[in-house]
Amino acid sequence: xxxxxxxxxxxxxxxxxxxxxxxxxxxxxxxxxxxxxxxxxxxxxxxxxxxxxxxxxxxxxxxxxxxxxxxxxxxxxxxxxxxxxxxxxxxxxxxxxxxxxxxxxxxxxxxxxxxxxxxxxxxxxxxxxxxxxxxxxxxxxxxxxxxxxxxxxxxxxxxxxxxxxxxxxxxxxxxxxxxxxxxxxxxxxxxxxxxxxxxxxxxxxxxxxxxxxxxxxxxxxxxxxxxxxxxxxxxxxxxxxxxxxxxxxxxxxxxxxxxxxxxxxxxxxxxxxxxxxxxxxxxxxxxxxxxxxxxxxxxxxxxxxxxxxxxxxxxxxxx
Numbered sequence: 001x002x003x004x005x006x007x008x009x010x011x012x013x014x015x016x017x018x019x020x021x022x023x024x025x026x027x028x029x030x031x032x033x034x035x036x037x038x039x040x041x042x043x044x045x046x047x048x049x050x051x052x053x054x055x056x057x058x059x060x061x062x063x064x065x066x067x068x069x070x071x072x073x074x075x076x077x078x079x080x081x082x083x084x085x086x087x088x089x090x091x092x093x094x095x096x097x098x099x100x101x102x103x104x105x106x107x108x109x110x111x112x113x114x115x116x117x118x119x120x121x122x123x124x125x126x127x128x129x130x131x132x133x134x135x136x137x138x139x140x141x142x143x144x145x146x147x148x149x150x151x152x153x154x155x156x157x158x159x160x161x162x163x164x165x166x167x168x169x170x171x172x173x174x175x176x177x178x179x180x181x182x183x184x185x186x187x188x189x190x191x192x193x194x195x196x197x198x199x200x201x202x203x204x205x206x207x208x209x210x211x212x213x214x215x216x217x218x219x220x221x222x223x224x225x226x227x228x229x230x231x232x233x234x235x236x237x238x239x240x241x242x243x244x245x246x247x248x249x250x251x252x253x254x255x256x257x258x259x260x261x262x263x264x265x266x267x268x269x270x271x272x273x274x275x276x277x278x279x280x281x282x283x284x285x286x287x288x289x290x291x292x293x294x295x296x297x298x299x300x301x302x303x304x305x306x307x308x309x310x311x312x313x314x315x316x317x318x319x
Contacts, residue, residue: 003027004231005073007060007107008081009053010037012185013122013178015044016224017079022049029073031066031082033059043184043312043319060103066110077231080107080121085189086151093150100154101161108165108173116171120230123159123175123240126152130276140281141242159240166238174230174289175240176223179280183220183301184308191215191275194253198302199319201257201264202309212250213274218243219301226286226293233290241286247279248298260303 004021008014009030018041021028032038035055042050056073058065060082070078082103089096104121111119129146131137147153155177162173186195193210194217200207226243250270258265287293296304312319 001025001027002077003029003073003075004077004079005029005031005070005075006079006081007031007103008083008122010034010040011081011083012181012183012187012220013223013227014079014081015041015185016183016220017081017227018053019045019049020221020224020228022052027054028052029054029056029069029075031056031058031060031069033057040185042317044308060106061098063106063109066106067113070110070116071114076116078107078111078116078119079227079231080104080119081227083122084151086126086149087188087190089151089154090149096150097154100151101157104158105161108162108171111171112165112169118172118174118231118235119162119165120174120176120227121158121162122227123177124152124155125177125179125242125277125280127156127159127177128152128278131278132276134278137278138281139278141283141285162240163238172236173238174233174235176226176230176243176286177240178223178243179216179218179245181218181220181223183305186220194250195305197254197268197270198257198261198305199309201261201268202306202313203319204263204267206267207269209250209254209268209270211275212270212272214247214249214279215275215277216245216247216280217253217298217301218245219296219298219304221304222294222296222301226290229290229293235289239289241289242280242282244280244282244284244286244293245295246298252298253302256299256302257306259299260306
């Protein structure tokens with residue numbers, strides 16, 4: 001049994017991280033600005049497991065509080081996932097910088113204050129540019145960072161400041177850049193509409209996904225397991241890794257929704273507009289650092305997602 005201090009537990013990846021840790025018998029301390037949001041986890045967790053999460057009310061922009069509660073938790077590992085998503089950073093860049101950049105500085109400062117020597121945090125593929133910025137429209141682990149959004153700039157800043165914390169203070173870190181995460185709890189962000197389509201299909205509603213083309217899609221549970229594996233890895237230095245996975249096109253996603261929820265066939269469509277994301281060339285760098293990864297197939301991930309939504313409806317919950 002280990003003690004983990006996790007920020008952003010009410011978010012998609014954070015919720016799945018908490019689920020994985022609690023079900024493995026670990027102790028989870030969750031820093032939440034609004035503890036009521038923990039109720040969202042009922043979509044994927046049993047009430048008795050949610051009750052095991054030790055909730056701490058607070059904000060990552062409050063450094064003094066963060067130092068105090070991290071010390072009191074006696075946590076051995078930190079997984080930092082709290083952040084404002086891209087649309088919200090665009091709407092309020094100043095607040096986005098305080099949460100995404102200052103908040104991440106505070107996590108490193110708190111780790112330093114209590115003597116922890118490793119931080120795992122979420123970055124983003126938003127640190128990369130558009131498809132036109134790279135030869136053949138492809139990027140890999142070593143490609144230049146050319147962010148085109150406030151959100152991407154903030155994430156790039158976090159990656160560089162993590163290197164300085166290693167250089168100056170000896171705090172190791174692993175940053176993970178997820179791609180398009182889907183599955184229960186994914187209800188925010190510009191690429192969240194495929195998950196909204198799964199939910200709509202279960203509810204018998206029509207829905208149009210807001211984009212098309214090809215993207216690298218990753219089931220939320222798989223991504224959560226990557227963060228847990230990174231926190232458990234013996235690692236020195238400051239590195240950031242693309243999460244990997246597999247590229248699929250939107251037609252395959254719609255077909256997979258139809259296969260998992262046959263009554264939805266013909267009700268789920270998508271706009272034939274490709275996002276300007278470059279294609280990812282997976283070099284396997286992350287597996288060299290934290291060990292082999294297992295990926296859920298798109299069809300299985302959508303089937304599992306539909307099951308969580310169906311079960312929630314049966315329990316009488318609003319989804």
